[in-house]
Amino acid sequence: MESTHQVVIIGAGPAGMQLSYFLNKAGVSHVVLERADIPGSFFATYPVHRKLISINKVHTGFDDKTKNLRWDWNSLLNDDDDFSFKDFDQSYYPSSDKLVEYMAQFATRYELPIQFNTHVDSITKANSQFVISCRSNKTYNANILVDATGIGELNVPNIDGIEHVIPYTEMSNDVSQFKNKRILILGKGNSAFETADSLMEVSANTHVISPKDFNFAWVSHYPGHLRSVNQGFLDTFFLKQQNAILNGTIASIKPTDQGKYLVDMIFSEDGEREINTYDHIVNCSGFKCNFDHYSADLKPDLCLMNKFPKLNHQWQSTNIDNLFFCGANMQCNDYKDSSTPFVHGIRHNAQTLAEILVNKLQNRTWQAKKIITEKTDLYDAISEQIRRATTIWFLFGNVYDVYALDTKNNFQFYESIPKLAFEHDELFQNFSGYTLEFSYKLPKDENEKPKFSTHGFLHPIIMKYQDGECINEIHMLEDIYSEWEDLDKLDNGIKEFIISGYFS
Incomplete structure (x- = not known):
């Protein structure tokens, strides 16, 4: 059929x-x-x-x-x-x-x-x-x-003896088999720490290992890095409660006659080699x-x-x-x-x-969502996106709202254009106009940087282009409410930057 x-x-x-x-x-x-x-x-x-x-x-x-x-x-x-x-x-x-x-x-x-x-x-x-x-x-x-x-x-690391490892896909909320056991978890992502958290109450020791250190989502701004909801295990490590976080690779896993496993580890920091014994090994190295x-x-x-x-x-x-x-x-x-x-x-x-x-x-290119004919309307349109838009909010730094100047001195509004499409599609070549994005990056202007947290919080950025070249950028101030409702308070010169722009 x-x-x-x-x-x-x-x-x-x-x-x-x-x-x-x-x-x-x-x-x-x-x-x-x-x-x-x-x-x-x-x-x-x-x-x-x-x-x-x-x-x-x-x-x-x-x-x-x-x-x-x-x-x-x-x-x-x-x-x-x-x-x-x-x-x-x-x-x-x-x-x-x-x-x-x-x-x-x-x-x-x-x-x-x-x-x-x-x-x-x-x-x-x-x-x-x-x-x-x-x-x-x-x-x-x-x-x-x-x-x-x-x-x-499930991603399966290329390790001699990996067949002896329990896949994350076979784990469950019943952790009774791990009671009073020594456990090794492969990986340092959320699945690894989620699993480590679930074992804390029953295991004698739990170790997690991967070649590199983990990243916190609250530092990197990437929601796939380690999240606070899975960080309970960190307390037990830093307070020396029989658990450990290791940076290293595994050369081999070998079973013993007693039903345990000898794990040959090479530590990343100094290249030292050590064999440790575990009762169970769990693969949480991602998908x-x-x-x-x-x-x-x-x-x-x-x-x-x-x-x-x-x-x-x-x-x-x-x-x-x-x-x-x-x-x-x-x-x-x-x-x-x-x-x-x-x-x-x-x-x-x-x-x-x-x-x-x-x-x-339909053999066509990107379609403008609206045409903006007045300079005050342009600022209002950009302000509306700053207050409400979600695509540029979540896909920060990788999606733009584009306001393209046309031959009639109007602006064509293209919503949610991927950064790479903006850079490669013919429609935006030799582009003049503005882009709006949300991003964590700090201003290039050294005089502007002190206005922003060195941690880098999400905030709107407007870039001005002429004939395909970015000629200026301006950052709206960070909002402690993360709402951007009071734009006059947070403006930082954006209104003047837009209204005094391309319109005659």
């Missing part, structure tokens, strides 16, 4: 569903193929200990749904005021079970064309079309293929993409230690035409530099990708 569509999406997680929602709105013929019997099946298993690290701030002091998305990291974008994740869970760090429930209702409410229990076996190309063959003996043909399968495969379903001649090029597909500025594979990626597997373009791997980044990238796909199908 065969069916043909303009677009086929593989994966009905947050990325696949959000993209499908916007393609539905645009009237694009498409189908979503999902191997599980529910949408968002990844979250039915992970995180193992069932608490998300994505923030769910219900009480913000605002009734504006768009603005409230800045503190809602779990809702998918939609046009209904009465449907959001807060209706399913009120917890600040919510339950992953509730996210699964929410996504199931999202798929039903918006009648997304998802084919469940549809496992993709192989992907080939014939006559410039993708041919997706499934175990159900169904074949789907498409002009455009979008891989939204995410990073659901990666899986490309087994692509035929040998259709494998996408990879990057970032071969964990992710290599992409161009439109999230299209660099070596396979019309193969796009959506979701956590988009990370090639802004790795650990924004919120791309999380639902609150995925949803906005998916909306932009939908626009890219519609433009491609």
Whole structure:
């Protein structure tokens, strides 16, 4: 049985569903193929200990749904005021079970064309079309293929004896088998510390190890680095409560006749080598993409230690035409530099990708959202985005709002343009006008730097371009409320910077 569509999406997680929602709105013929019997099946298993690290701030002091998305990291974008994740869970760090429930209702409410229990076996190309063959003996043909399968495969380090390690995927909330045992955890990400926290009450010793030290999210601003909700284990280390955090590599893991494991470690700081004994070892070294379903001649090029597909500025594979990626597997373009791997980044990238796909199908370029003809209106329009926009907020430093000067001395407003698209698309070559972004970076002007925290808090930045060159930038002051409602107080010269600009 065969069916043909303009677009086929593989994966009905947050990325696949959000993209499908916007393609539905645009009237694009498409189908979503999902191997599980529910949408968002990844979250039915992970995180193992069932608490998300994505923030769910219900009480913000605002009734504006768009603005409230800045503190809602779990809702998918939609046009209904009465449907959001807060209706399913009120917890600040919510339950992953509730996210699964929410996504199931999202798929039903918006009648997304998802084919469940549809496992993709192989992907080939014939006559410039993708041919997706499934175990159900169904074949789907498409002009455009979008891989939204995410990073659901556990990363397995190349270590002699790794087969003796318990995968994170097999962990559970029942930790009784670890009682009074000595445990080694591979990795220093959130899954590693989440697991370490769960073992603190039962283990005799818990050690975590990876070659490099970990990063705190509150220092790096990347929400995938170690989060405060998973930092309980740090107290036990620094207070010398039989636990340890180690920087090093593992040469081998060898079982003993007594059912224990000898781990040969090489410490990063001094190259010293030491063999330590553990009762159990758990692999929490993260996840990666899986490309087994692509035929040998259709494998996408990879990057970032071969964990992710290599992409161009439109999230299209660099070596396979019309193969796009959506979701956590988009990370090639802004790795650990924004919120791309999380639902609150995925949803906005998916909306932009939908626009890219519609433009491609209709043979057009980016469409301006509005035309601004008065200089006071330009400042008001930029102020509105500073107060409410969420895409530039979450994808900080990697997405711009663009205000392009046209031949009639008006400004064309292009919303949420990816940084790489702005730099590469012909439409923005020789660009004159302004860009608006949120970023943590400090001003280049040494006289301006003292006005900002050296830690670098998120704040709006406006850049002025002339004939393709950035000729000036100005930073709006940081807001202790993180709301940017009182722009007159925070302005720092932006109003004058805009109004005295290009208009005659």
